[in-house]
Ligand SMILES: O=P(O)(O)OC[C@H]1O[C@H](OP(=O)(O)OP(=O)(O)O)[C@H](O)[C@@H]1O
């Protein structure tokens with residue numbers, strides 16, 4: 001069982017669900033005030049479980065789309081973001097709500113936000129399930145954050161280690177022997 005590889009649970013499924021209710025209310029209030037219909041864009045693959053949990057609570061009109069970007073080649077930065085899979089809806093003159101699983105060094109979101117501005121998006125907001133501020137190298141803050149986590153490698157609820165553990169329903173830290 002994948003659960004057996006977990007050293008400790010940092011955020012439970014119930015805590016994530018409850019936080020999604022609060023985040024959805026906050027996001028809804030902001031978009032209702034602006035009177036705009038955002039394109040909610042999930043960054044694959046990590047955002048999928050969080051995005052599903054969040055958007056089903058939105059009562060305002062929105063469109064959804066996905067894209068996959070890489071800002072690393074292995075552990076080496078490729079400088080810019082590379083688009084592996086682009087979205088279908090045009091971002092031109094649209095407000096964008098980016099959905100992420102984690103803001104770590106900040107490299108991915110700095111580049112993606114820049115890219116959306118270049119595409120002519122009118123506004124780019126970010127909602128991230130997790131924030132790991134101790135690792136930040138690039139100046140960026142999400143507009144909405146689920147939970148702040150310590151400087152540990154976390155998995156679950158979309159977050160992977162070598163593509164595994166995304167299906168765990170909670171956020172946890174792996175046992176050290178899994179890395180060895
Ligand atoms: O703030 P950063 O240092 O840029 O790190 C955060 C990004 O890294 C991970 O993506 P990954 O490339 O592993 O893709 P994945 O979502 O498919 O796991 C994570 O999902 C974020 O997108």
Ligand code: HPA
Pocket residue numbers: 102104152153154155159160161
């Ligand atoms: O802590 C993390 N876990 C999984 N993927 C990640 N990508 C950046 N940080 C992390």
Ligand SMILES: [Mg+2]
Pocket residue numbers: 046159160
């Ligand atoms: Mg990953």
